[in-house]
Amino acid sequence: MDRKLLDLLVCPTTRQPLTLLDAAALAALNRAITAGGVTRQDGSPQRETLQQALLTRDRQWIYRIDDGIPVLLAEEAIATAQLDDFPTA
Numbered sequence: 001m002d003r004k005l006l007d008l009l010v011c012p013t014t015r016q017p018l019t020l021l022d023a024a025a026l027a028a029l030n031r032a033i034t035a036g037g038v039t040r041q042d043g044s045p046q047r048e049t050l051q052q053a054l055l056t057r058d059r060q061w062i063y064r065i066d067d068g069i070p071v072l073l074a075e076e077a078i079a080t081a082q083l084d085d086f087p088t089a
Contacts, residue, residue: 013074018054042075
């Protein structure tokens with residue numbers, strides 16, 4: 001993802017800056033998705049594993065990136081609280 005674009009992106013709900021999800025956190029997320037235990041904010045299941053994602057500064061919300069395009073819809077955010085082994089920092 002382009003660094004200039006990343007510097008402009010913020011969470012649509014909290015207005016916190018977003019960063020790329022690191023490899024350990026992405027792996028934890030994808031394990032939970034594969035196990036079938038991840039839902040989006042609107043209650044729909046996240047069925048497909050992710051190649052990239054964005055994370056809020058407080059590490060509470062994840063936004064997926066589909067084909068290089070950030071999906072910054074509040075209803076499609078994934079709460080990290082539902083991920084048992086999500087790294088805290």
